[in-house]
Amino acid sequence: MPTDSLISLLGNLWSIFLIVLFFGGSVFVHELGHFLAARRRGLKVERFSIGFGPALWSRRGKDGVEYRVSALPLGGYVMLPQLADLGPIEGESDSDMTKLPPISYTTKMIVLVAGAFFNVLLAFFLASVLWLVGQPVVEEEQTTRVGFVRKNIELPDGKLADGPAYLAKIQQGDIILAVDGNSVKSLNDIAQLVALGGGRTSTDEPKVVIEFERDGQRMSATILPVLVGPEAIRDIGIEPSAKVTVMKVLPGSAAEAAGLEVKDVITQVDGHEVGYVSFISDYLREHGAKAAHVTFLRQGKVSETTVTPRVVVDPQTKLSVYRMGVELGGAYTTKTIHPTPWTQVWDKVIWTKRSIFSLLNRSSNIGVTKLSTPIGMAYRVHQLAQTDIRLVLWFSILVNVNLAILNLLPFPILDGGQMVFATIAKLRGRQLPVNFLATAQIAFMILLLSMALYVGFHDVLLINRDMKEDAQAREAAAERKKTSEQPAPAKP
Numbered sequence: 032m033p034t035d036s037l038i039s040l041l042g043n044l045w046s047i048f049l050i051v052l053f054f055g056g057s058v059f060v061h062e063l064g065h066f067l068a069a070r071r072r073g074l075k076v077e078r079f080s081i082g083f084g085p086a087l088w089s090r091r092g093k094d095g096v097e098y099r100v101s102a103l104p105l106g107g108y109v110m111l112p113q114l115a116d117l118g119p120i121e122g123e124s125d126s127d128m129t130k131l132p133p134i135s136y137t138t139k140m141i142v143l144v145a146g147a148f149f150n151v152l153l154a155f156f157l158a159s160v161l162w163l164v165g166q167p168v169v170e171e172e173q174t175t176r177v178g179f180v181r182k183n184i185e186l187p188d189g190k191l192a193d194g195p196a197y198l199a200k201i202q203q204g205d206i207i208l209a210v211d212g213n214s215v216k217s218l219n220d221i222a223q224l225v226a227l228g229g230g231r232t233s234t235d236e237p238k239v240v241i242e243f244e245r246d247g248q249r250m251s252a253t254i255l256p257v258l259v260g261p262e263a264i265r266d267i268g269i270e271p272s273a274k275v276t277v278m279k280v281l282p283g284s285a286a287e288a289a290g291l292e293v294k295d296v297i298t299q300v301d302g303h304e305v306g307y308v309s310f311i312s313d314y315l316r317e318h319g320a321k322a323a324h325v326t327f328l329r330q331g332k333v334s335e336t337t338v339t340p341r342v343v344v345d346p347q348t349k350l351s352v353y354r355m356g357v358e359l360g361g362a363y364t365t366k367t368i369h370p371t372p373w374t375q376v377w378d379k380v381i382w383t384k385r386s387i388f389s390l391l392n393r394s395s396n397i398g399v400t401k402l403s404t405p406i407g408m409a410y411r412v413h414q415l416a417q418t419d420i421r422l423v424l425w426f427s428i429l430v431n432v433n434l435a436i437l438n439l440l441p442f443p444i445l446d447g448g449q450m451v452f453a454t455i456a457k458l459r460g461r462q463l464p465v466n467f468l469a470t471a472q473i474a475f476m477i478l479l480l481s482m483a484l485y486v487g488f489h490d491v492l493l494i495n496r497d498m499k500e501d502a503q504a505r506e507a508a509a510e511r512k513k514t515s516e517q518p519a520p521a522k523p
Contacts, residue, residue, distance in 0.1 A: 057434055066079055069114070074114065146438060155373075167365055171218075196269045203304070208244055277293055281357065291336065319353055404483050406490045410494050412426060
């Protein structure tokens, strides 16, 4: 087996292990909370299942409980006939309810909330581990100081739009204080609030209000975000400042003729500061074949050269574009931080709350397609596993906080819905009609499965798109390598 194939196989096996450990473990811990609380309160436990639907694996324990792994990986359940009749979802109970004692309202609340409580405990445990080993972050993003303002932004259809922050006269060095009234701690925080925002103008355009500080003066600007990327996410065009570094100089290119070399850090083009990777392509798109005066750092020393771009055909769009003939990378400073477990968990709570409110806000650009099924989350774990396992820990904390909060929402079949039903029954002095409960649970289960199929299909499309882009990038790199290795033609 070729070395590259072996490395790829081992990487995939490692990803699968982490997916089972962290994602499957989060579901297991949630159900374990229900299981242990039910045992503690003296309830009869019939089944402990990871997943719904038909059993893929099943075993009856000495304690009389059936332990199983089921076909639909949408969560799990503990069958507790004294707590709630969820026969249409969990399967019919074998217990004779007339022989089982009724349970108190307090017991119901304790057992129902125990799953979310255990997810929070697991989140704190993982956050404590991450606190000790440290969380890798990009230093340039751990600030609210604007690193660079993009003059243009590429839209999903390939067209260019004026940068919203640029139009609003936001400047490099401005310190962002708040987004739509929410204080911010980092550039990531700003991007998240912009993406999840629901502000609209009188003409129904996306709107966001930015409060910032410039030269000690507090100012405000109303910005009209554009929708970018395949997912049409709101963006205003501010970025951390990066050291734009030459990763490769293509043979026979304008950059090679101008003397640029690998590891050169490009700082200016025609006196304009270069602060993000696509700045040069944006600049050339606007100025065409005009000779560009390039300032760069080489081994810490400032140098200058003139590069005359050449016209090439983009292999994907088949359009003529101007290129210097370099592959660029954004060099950021990676550092390790040690946020406290409480800070980590609370940040995930805020993140989840904002996401839920944005999803429910009809004025936002966040729809159900922005959600993710276990397929999408597994792919996310796979991506993070290739980078740093500590990022998998970070994502697992988010998943557990999500599970805790979402399960407490007041919808049928979720723990929060069962708590609402139990509370209504307590207030009215008798149980809710069985037919009503069954209908509500079945209806919501059908809705949940339909949404899961829809979002899951969207997840598959996104994964397929990413895999195609990766394959195209590898093919292009291989072709460039092949071309660069060909011997130069003999001189006449």
